[in-house]
Amino acid sequence: MTERDANSRLEDDGASYMMSVSDIMSGLLFVFVITLMAFVLNFQQAQREAQAEQDSLREEQESLRALVSAYSGIEDLRERMLRELERALAAQGIQVTVEAEVGVLRLDERAIEFESGRAELSGQAGKNAAVIAEVLVDVIPCYTELDRDAAAARECSAETLGALEAVFIEGHTDNQPMMRQGVDQNWELSANRAIRAYREFAEVSPSLTELVNRDKQRIFSVAGYGYSRPLPGRDYDVPTADPQNRRIDLRFIMAPPTNDPEVIEALRGRGAE
Known part of the structure; x- marks a missing residue:
């Protein structure tokens, strides 16, 4: 082989080598571009998902704020009703x-006093129960479901109508045992006291039952x-005839704001978690 042929061959090999490096670089550049594009697309998708999650959380927060606001309004209505009852009873000396x-x-012993072991309402307790019934029938109806004419006759506010879900007349006893055939009868006594109070209210103001x-x-x-359920500070370790624990509680349960679409959606979302 001549020197010229050798040089020519070296030039061909060099050109081939440069072409191979160029091909490799082109391939690497192509892979880099594809990888970069995939990264950008994934990043954009992640951004969209993060934004969607933020929007969802924002909507949930708004719904929960509406829920809190709705329940706060209900609590305000209940306190308003309780204070109205308190003032009306105080005006009657109760x-x-x-x-x-x-x-x-x-309704503790200042309003309705029970003799130990008994459920009857007699004397001043009976008179006070009659006054309580009259006050209840004067105040409570505007917080219940009334027809248009009845609501107008009482001049009820639209915001109070239907706000009341239930009223529990709860009877309580002191912790003195009342044994009969080995069974403590305090449960029965407390229930009889609640029933007696209810019947007294219904007798004086029959419309309460409707x-x-x-x-x-x-x-x-x-x-x-x-x-x-003794009163705070009146939970005794030994049998004690405490008249303050012999009482009637009226517990007012307000209707939840389920008619609010935002509240319904918020409750559904919380329940699905």
Whole structure:
């Protein structure tokens, strides 16, 4: 092989090598471009998903704020009703205790006093029960479901109508045992006290028994707790005839704001979690 042929061959090999490197670089550049494009597309998709999640969270927060606002309004209505009852009873000389945060109007021994071991309402207790019934029938109807004429006759506010779901007349006893055939009868006694109070209210103001909620269900019912729910600071370790624990509580349950579409959606979302 001549020197010229050798040089020519070296030039051909060099050209081939440069072409191979160029091909490799082109291939790497192509892979880089494809990878970059995939990264950009994935990043954009992640951004869209993050934005969608933020929008969803924002909507949920708005719904929950609406829910809190709705329930706050209900709590305000309940306290308004309880305070109205408290003032009306005080004007009649009957002192009661209001626990607005739990919706309770407490009729302790200042309002309705029970003799130990008995459920009868006699003497001043019976007279006070009659006054309480008259106050209840004067205030409560505007918080129940009334027809248009009845609501207009009472000049009820539209915001209060249908707000009340139920009223529990709750009977309580002190912690003195009342044994009969080996069974403590305090549960029965507390229930009988609640029933006696309900019947007294119904006898004085029969229309109370006809009051209904949004679902056309009557609002009044009774419950007996025995001595299982003593007043704060009056939970004794030994049998004690405490008249303050022999009481009637009226517990007012307000209707949830289920007619609000935002609230319904919020509740559904919370339930799906």
